[in-house]
Amino acid sequence: MTSVKQVQVTFDCADPERVALFWCEVLGYVVPPPPPGFDSWRDFDASLPPDQQGSAYACVDPTGAGPRLFFQRVPEGKVVKNRVHLDVRAATGLVGEERRATLVAEGERLVALGGVRVRLLEADGFNESCLVMQDVEGNEFCLD
Known part of the structure; x- marks a missing residue:
């Protein structure tokens, strides 16, 4: 039997x-202590060699329930659609217009953060x- 493993999500950036x-604001995560x-x-x-300064950052769920997010600098830019993405559960349990309005409001908050x-994918039955x-x-990512 396989045991459950913890997961860290890593972003190249x-x-x-x-x-x-940005993701701290999206998810209510915090930067862990140094x-x-x-x-x-x-x-x-500042203690790192100059070529490594600014090369990584992380954030964590303050409750400990969600995965750690790790961000690593890479030299190449993003050129294609992500093969994996996060679904941010912003409207869990909501349906119809209430769900749509909640998604739009959260989307507006995140646009203000950059x-x-x-696009909005409308309910399809x-x-x-x-x-x-x-x-x-x-x-x-999707607001779901």
């Missing part, structure tokens, strides 16, 4: 801190509505 802080011996992540970052609204979005570097 150009600006790890910027993308991490490593022992450092007063801040900026102090820790996200991009891509099989699936409820969801809102396709992009984060501050173009990574797709």
